[in-house]
Amino acid sequence: xxxxxxxxxxxxxxxxxxxxxxxxxxxxxxxxxxxxxxxxxxxxxxxxxxxxxxxxxxxxxxxxxxxxxxxxxxxxxxxxxxxxxxxxxxxxxxxxxxxxxxxxxxxxxxxxxxxxxxxxxxxxxxxxxxxxxxxxxxxxxxxxxxxxxxxxxxxxxxxxxxxxxxxxxxxxxxxxxxxxxxxxxxxxxxxxxxxxxxxxxxxxxxxxxxxxxxxxxxxxxxxxxxxxxxxxxxxxxxxxxxxxxxxxxxxxxxxxxxxxxxxxxxxxxxxxxxxxxxxxxxxxxxxxxxxxxxxxxxxxxxxxxxxxxxxxxxxxxxxxxxxxxxxxxxxxxxxxxxxxxxxxxxxxxxxx
Numbered sequence: 220x221x222x223x224x225x226x227x228x229x230x231x232x233x234x235x236x237x238x239x240x241x242x243x244x245x246x247x248x249x250x251x252x253x254x255x256x257x258x259x260x261x262x263x264x265x266x267x268x269x270x271x272x273x274x275x276x277x278x279x280x281x282x283x284x285x286x287x288x289x290x291x292x293x294x295x296x297x298x299x300x301x302x303x304x305x306x307x308x309x310x311x312x313x314x315x316x317x318x319x320x321x322x323x324x325x326x327x328x329x330x331x332x333x334x335x336x337x338x339x340x341x342x343x344x345x346x347x348x349x350x351x352x353x354x355x356x357x358x359x360x361x362x363x364x365x366x367x368x369x370x371x372x373x374x375x376x377x378x379x380x381x382x383x384x385x386x387x388x389x390x391x392x393x394x395x396x397x398x399x400x401x402x403x404x405x406x407x408x409x410x411x412x413x414x415x416x417x418x419x420x421x422x423x424x425x426x427x428x429x430x431x432x433x434x435x436x437x438x439x440x441x442x443x444x445x446x447x448x449x450x451x452x453x454x455x456x457x458x459x460x461x462x463x464x465x466x467x468x469x470x471x472x473x474x475x476x477x478x479x480x481x482x483x484x485x486x487x488x489x490x491x492x493x494x495x496x497x498x499x500x501x502x503x504x505x506x507x508x509x510x511x512x513x514x515x516x517x518x519x520x521x522x523x524x525x526x527x528x529x530x531x532x533x534x535x536x537x538x539x540x541x542x543x544x545x546x547x548x549x550x551x552x553x554x555x556x557x558x559x560x561x562x563x564x565x566x567x568x569x570x571x
Contacts, residue, residue, distance in 0.1 A: 220567035222257065232513050235462065248519055256477050256521040257298050257566055260559075261514045263526025264506050265551075266488060272498050275339065276484050277506035278527035280470040281332050281386075284412030285511055286463040288425050290314065291405040292393075292438070294454040299398045307404040307454070308393045310436050314456070315388050315406060317428045323384040326415050327369035329359040333381050335472065336504040337368075337520050341499060363398035382505050384413045384421055414466040422460055429456045464515055468522065472505055476523045479569060483562045487529055492554050529558030 224245060229239025236239075240301075260382045263279040292307040305313070309552035327334075341347065341355040354371065372378040386408050393404030410421050426442055433440045440449035471477055481503040493499045514524045530551035539545045 220563050222567040222569075224563055224567075225256070229513050232322055236513045236516060240516045242254070244516040244520065247517075247562070251269045251520075253519050254521060256517075256523075256566075258480060258523040258525065259514060259517055259521055260562065261524070261526050262528055263508065263512065265528045265530040265532040266492075267532045269340055270344050270498060273343055273345075274488070274493070274501045274502045274531075275336065275341075276488065276527070276529075277336050277530055278480070278484070278503070278525045279332070279508040280505045280525055282467040282508045282511050282515070282526075283381075283414060284410075284418060284421075284464050284466040286410045286412065286414070286418050286421055287461040288408045288410065288422065289405060289459045290408065290425070290429070290459060291403060291457040291459070293403055293457055294438075296402040299400055301415070302400060304529070305436055307401045310432065310438070310456075311393060311404040311406055313436070314428060314432045315391075316349045317432065318386050318388065318408065318425075321428070322386065323413070323416075323424065325369055325373040325383045326381065326413055327358075327365065327372055327382040327417060329365065330469065331414065332381065332469065332472075332505040332507040333372075333378070334358070336506055339502050339504040343502065380411070380509055382413065384416050385411045385509070386426075412464075412466055414507065416466070418460070418463045418465055422458070425458055429458055432456060444515065464511065467511075467515065467524070468518060470522060471526050475569070479565055480523075480525055480562070483558065483565050484527070484529060487554060487558045487561055491557060492531070511551060527558075529555045 227240070227243045227247065229236050229243060231237070231239045264277040266274055266276045268274050272426055279346055290311070292310045294307040294310070297303075337355045338359075341352045351371070354364050354367050356370040359365070369382060372382050374563050387410075388406055389409050391406040393403070394401035408425065412418065412421050422442070426440070426447065429440045430448060432438070432455050437451050437453045438448075439446060439455040440448040440458070441450075443460055446455075484503050485501065493501060508526060512526055514526065517524060530547060531554070533548075
């Protein structure tokens with residue numbers, strides 16, 4: 220190739236990438252400098268059929284943020300035959316109940332990458348209702364339509380988490396034996412942060428409910444070692460933020476870099492995968508990822524980060540991800556290889 224190609228493979232993406240991609244990105248930045256890379260392509264969405272004859276590529280050009288909050292109820296022990304009104308496990312349960320009963324507010328804006336996919340679908344699909352089409356196409360111009368579309372997305376599980384911050388209580392520990400009161404109970408909440416929010420705003424919500432629970436049960440509150448409500452004789456609700464990451468910058472979807480990227484996808488599928496399917500319409504839109512890839516460490520290197528695998532998605536592929544017999548059909552794998560090959564050739568023939 221005429222342009223230098225960097226193949227930067229980490230080995231620990233599933234466990235945060237701190238020993239792989241983080242070190243690799245630092246090395247690349249030291250060698251080439253900030254904003255020195257033409258574009259980056261990493262794993263992401265593929266190609267799917269919206270209708271029987273309408274296929275859509277949906278590369279991801281933004282990712283939600285991330286923060287784990289470890290919440291610990293520090294109390295006092297004693298014999299379980301003389302229990303208090305609420306053990307630390309009981310207080311933790313009330314806290315969890317508050318978090319799950321009050322999910323983050325939905326916040327749809329037309330700059331969300333899913334809107335490009337929705338718009339493209341509305342313009343070309345024959346299977347969605349005329350009312351929904353009008354709502355989608357009008358959302359960028361009308362506040363009422365935007366609100367209506369946000370309400371629609373919030374009512375569907377496949378869309379709702381892409382327009383809000385989410386909370387999932389994933390780990391809980393407390394107590395050591397049946398006849399001893401639990402002195403300490405802790406639980407971990409995993410937040411995926413909306414692109415219009417931040418780590419700070421997310422922690423503010425956790426602190427709000429911590430103060431509410433603390434007031435109800437008579438505890439103090441601390442955040443990352445700093446007391447927000449003084450410790451009481453019963454103890455403290457402690458919040459520690461871990462592994463925080465702000466939402467990713469939204470990569471551009473206009474200009475020569477995007478045009479080359481999208482055009483390569485278009486060529487591979489229109490003139491390759493669907494070459495014998497003249498009845499198939501094919502378009503390239505954008506999408507948002509609720510998870511995080513290794514690209515989190517490469518933000519300094521380029522604005523143009525796209526997460527895409529040039530494979531047709533079906534239930535046999537998507538249904539086995541991270542599960543038993545994870546697999547991909549051979550023809551889907553070949554199209555992914557074809558895209559990478561073609562993109563290297565195409566980028567090698569352009570000059571900044």
